[in-house]
Amino acid sequence: MNKISKKSMLEAADWLVKQQERTLTDTEQEQLEKWLQSDRNNQFAWQRAQRFISQIDTLPKDIAYTVLNRPDDENRRLHIGKLALILASGPLVWGSYKTIETQQWTADYRTAKGQQKQITLPDGTTVKLNTATAFDISFNGKSRLLSLREGEIQVHTATTSSQELKPLIVQTQEAVLSPTETNFTVRQYNEMTRVGIIKGPLKVTPKFANNAQGAFFDTGHQIELSSHAFLSDNALKSETTSWLDNMLAVHNMPLKQFIEEVSRYHRGRLRVSPDIANIDVSGAFPLQDINIIFNMLSHTYPININSHLGNYWVTLEAT
Template sequence: MLTRRAEPPLDPSILEEAADWLMRLSEHDLTDTERAEWECWKVSSPERSRAWSRAQLLQSKFGGLPPALAMSTLDRPSNPERRAALGKLALLLAAVPTGWGTWKLAQSQQWSADYHTAVGQRRELTLADGSRITLNTDSAIDVLFNTRQRLINLRAGEILVQTAPDSSAQPRPFLVSTREGRMQALGTRFTVRELEPRTQLAVLEGAVQVELADGRQTAPIIVNAGQRTDFSAQAFGQLNPTDSNVGAWTRGMLMADKMRLADFVSELARYRRGFVRCDPAIADLRISGAFPISDTQRSLNMLVQTYPVLVTGHLSGYWVTLSAA
């Protein structure tokens, strides 16, 4: 059976051109001159034709522009809001055909959750029982406390949990659930990160009992302080020592200790709107240092000053590429 070869990625500048035409078409009727210019642009190169095909697919999925981008204030080219929306739209075009599903999932996970954070935001909560939850970037949780349990459902992202003793007449278990399983705190402090189809758990104090979502044939395990693991709905990963920097994000830092540049970029991108790409030629470059996640541009500048890395921005900073200097 023949397999279809994956298409090469489109140039960010061409995606921005397609996004601009899509936005102009949604904002007002084109003049005859503008329409002729648009028709000429579409067929001027194979890459532009491919970019416009993605724009049409996106239009058909949304029935127009995504609602969050279809704003009447966007009709002035120099408007900063328009430039920001243009960058977001170009990123959606880069992700088509998966972009629509990702957009819908992110919106439903974030805005229907009890508590959530935006990209780059962190949030601390004190729950009714005195337990504390810190949400990392782009995270969402539901909180369900009743007479039988204290349950945190992690829909997306990452949390740090510091449990408090239950003062109820009948002490209730403190539970954290993900798609892959359920964790019961045994007087503890720990982090949980949802990376569907796996969950990452790191225990800083106390212990956590873990039960798999589909673990009828697998007994629960206990992860003790100083240990970490990951698990799917069917199987546990290995127990390993906890990384001493696992909670550095709560202090606004990303700690790297001889970390692969590709892995560093993947982590930093969590705190930055847009797309950050690392050239495979420098993916294995090892870097170390403390980098601020509240100012990702400063972190990128620190890389340039310390390592042989060149940072190139497109789409008003929404698309960043790291390459060899």
């Protein structure tokens, strides 16, 4: 984890307070951007802040408030049986300091727009990050918890996971996923999670389902869920996994939605004029160069593409 300067933390806290007090003006938004760009330390502090806030966002509000605000009873002697502790009891073994290090370890990973990255976790599990993605991993005595905060990842768990390692659990805002030798993709939508299972099985549980039972899904399923229910269970589509080959595959997708997908990978502003918003787009588009996508669109559909400021401002209009 990166060491962050006190100054950056103080400034990050200032920005957070300002942001919570009221919506930032455009000028302030620019100043915030500048502040972020001016120092890596500021970026780390800001990421830390976002991680903290998104962690809190995963909690059910009323429960969190009551539990965290419970009366201070540190000195009360409680006898509620033996709870799982940080360490299981047993003879003290020198040389196990790695365990305790990992138990306290947390790490943040993220990609910028247009960037993809693959990392390997200590147990050999690989995680591929699609564009504009952030997740973090925390370890405690009970589990290794990977929390997807935004974007999309592929998780491929190692086939021979060591006995010493705690099970990996992947969570999104809506779902809890328990893989066992599984290969899957998961994407955080706005208030929805989509899971694509390349190799199963995968146990999927909506966080606050009425009937709080998870379900096992096998290879070739694609599941969508909210925090309260499963929304759909279909055959895995190539559209869900095409990003792994650096392609954007779509089938009969309205142009407006298609451009929203493209926007995930592109730093500039893309606008679609309303009269062509409903043109259905199909095909597989390479993600590494947005100009190729524009070319393909304008050759196949009655669309004119006006690009300004080196693709920073792009408008799609009817020919």
